Amino acid sequence: MNTLVNIKNLSVSYFTYAGEVQSVRGISFDIEKGKTTALVGESGCGKSVTSKSLLGLIEKPGVIKEGSQIFFEEKNILEFTDKQWFQFRGKECSMIFQDALVSLNPTMKIGKQIMENLQNHNTDNLPLSKIRQKAQEMLELVGIPDSRSCLDKYPHELSGGMRQRVMIATALITNPKLLIADEPTTALDVTIQAQILELMKKLQEKMGMAIIMITHDLGVVAEIADEIVVMYAGKIVERGSNEEIFYNPRHPYTWALMKSVPRLDLDNKEELVTIEGTIPDMIHPPKGCSFCSRCPYTMNICAEHEPPNTDFGDGHQVSCWLTDPRADISSVPFQTGGAVNV
Amino acid sequence: MLKYCLKKAGQVAIVMLLISFFSFAIIDLAPGDISSMYLTEDMSDAEKQIVIEKLGLDKSMPEQYVAWLQEALKGNFGVSLSYKTPVAPMLTKRLPSTILLMGTSLLVSLALSIPLGLIAGYKKNTWIDNIISGFAYFGMSIPSFYFGMLMIILFTATLHWLPSSGMHTVGVNTPSDTFQHMIMPVLTMALSTMASKTRYVRANTIGQLSEEYVLASKAKGCTPAKILRKHVLKNTLLPIITILGMNMASLVCGSFIIESVFGWPGVGSFAMEAIGKRDYPIIMAYVMLSGFILVAGNLVADILYSFADPRIKRGIDIANGK
């Protein structure tokens, strides 16, 4: 088995002032060892909440609902005790965040912050000098020049790209099996973005960890992802390999997402597609398909019933009524049917 | 860094000038002729004239102010109207006991408010937070002199445990005796300055705990205790330094009122007495002294803070082209 993480029926709700916000509504997917899985969707679709669940970082008023399971190497991490969590976080699975400036403690030196992760999981009883040396090696590895003096700097003295490199060094110093990257390039300049993605790819080859890349930027996804999971309003609407999703999207939302970014490799005369409307109210999620109100091909059934999950082989799965052979697919510009088992 | 300190010191000088001018102007506007306190019936007009000229009372207010300022800068705050002796030595003689009271109260209030605020912030909205916050509300809302009076009622009038007034029992001069006299004034003053500090530490702790670096530390596998100790504590306590500076105001004014309640022989009760007698040179000197303690406290706090927080220190150095 090459599966590292197996998420089954994960549901997370936030109990807020206005009511229960159902951020994630029963999603299931796998993460392969050493592969990169991209979680794609608009803000508020539940992708960050999904990643936080993986580290047990859902806090009040958020609650992981009964019946959810997350297996990490066959252990259900949702049943972990506090102590098991402390050992798990940072060691088995690390996380990097969108804005490295606020994710680093402003009054603690860089070196100390990197070393802290290894010190928390110092099972080999390395002496402090060794840990410091390891931290310096990590800084070299992530491409920070003058790594020795960087150890004694404060976060505000580095540039945005350098800070994100420090975050990566911190996350990877323990050699984790899974790295969760929550929009790691969103706050960076485009040129720096490419450098960071390149670095992550290189480090993945070298260290062999799996990566969950959370992003709304399809450029990032195309660059780095092996598998893509498209989320919409707390549900997975489509998932499949990078090529399948990019070249053969079968869900109107995925299709519109792909067409909403300008691409250099396709015919430039193609018009960009916009998705009208906003994501639905997650306190009262719609009865049927959640994309229903924004979908240009809505049928009567869509508003009434949730679409079933249809498998097209090779892990390409779609949740949409359009894949039903009885569907009205007139003027639908992408391939819908042809499922392996209807 | 030096430039920054100098700039801050310059600001202090300006505020001090403003305070002095403001107070001087108010006193000048005061009803009643100051010279009448120096003149006696049996003086001849010529003698009276000499006294008035000596006091500078024939000159305009700005001229008088400049003259006063020149002397004040030399440490000469004039002669008391009621005691007929120089003001400065009388104040400096009483200053140590006021500093003893203020310093001890400051330490007590810090030692209590920091842990209380941290606990309340960390245990936000639990019963322990409710108790601490309720206590802070109480401290914020009770007039300090009333709290002092309640202590006297309880510990002196009812229990006869502690002396209600003064710094020593007559004829006794032992540290333990002074300590007994200090307990009530120190606690009263500490309570009144504690409330705002506790609330501040609490709010700051809550704010820091919601910062993303706390989440990132959790993702590194830090335990809550470690996050509090290694990350949150320093970031929470740094701004306390500036709050200390601002607290100087309540300390100075607190000492004024509390010294009067407990008959503490410091500059505050001395000034209180001077106010009763409309002894303007003493009032003026006291205002300058308190103003100085207050503004200088702020200055020291600002400079300390800029040293303690790496962001500010480097920021200042960069701004100054280093």
Next chain:
Amino acid sequence: MENKIVFDENSFRRLEKKEKDLGTVYHRSFWKEAVKEIKSNPMAVFAVVFLVVIIIAVLLAPLSPYDPNQLNLANKFAEPSLQHPFGCDAYGRDYFTRALYGGRVSLLVGFAAMLVTVFIGTTIGIFSGYIGGKLDMLLMRFTDIFLALPSMLLMIVLNTILKPGMTTLIAVLSLFSWASVARITRAETMSLKERDFVIAAKNLGANSVLIAVKHIFPNILGSVIVAASLGVASAILTESSLSFLGLGISIPHASWGSMLQEAQGYILDKPIMAIYPGLLILLTVLSFNILGDVLRSALEPKIVK
């Protein structure tokens, strides 16, 4: 589960007209929020009830059968009884009546000082923030100076010189407290100024005063009310300190602070005299502080409840 879905011929027909999901807007008004916030907090309920009771009580003070200033040495230090619920003071005056009249003074000074403070502070804050530029810089330097001054100290000096009385107290209290209100309202105005509805009004040609009064003021009203509630608390507290030092209300009239000053004289023999007025100050100030904080939390945008 899917098997249970009943498909009819219409099921897969394209839906041509559909209702747009416009999303739900959760509208929150300050007043509704404030009432909700107060109701959910027993301390706040207590504060409101206490303030209502105390305000009604001091308003009804003239109904008392006693003259607050009438000396009656036969009743000197009379114990609390049905006729004299708080007993009598050193001059045989009914202490309860005196406390009610004292409350009138304390509350009146508190409210009046707050009103003047808020009026000056809001006016300066709004204009400074709205007009900006040099005027703003000038006004804010001025404000900063007032914030930096040791206010209590200067109030004491001022009160020493000026003729004691209520007007003096109100003027002095307001003089040293408008600055923080100005700071708050200026900051709020600055952020409102950039909002679309203000820009729209400006583009439609509304004049500055109109915009400030009609568009900006209603939107900062919440913060002003919070500042006002905390302002009453601090004014009453400061008034009591000044009166306690003998620099406030002069005899024979009384405020709670000056009653405490009198009571200090017999504190070792008649401690009860000190307890009543102080307790009234404490509870009143506490109530205004709680109210201010509760209103402030009603203002805050909320995610968690």
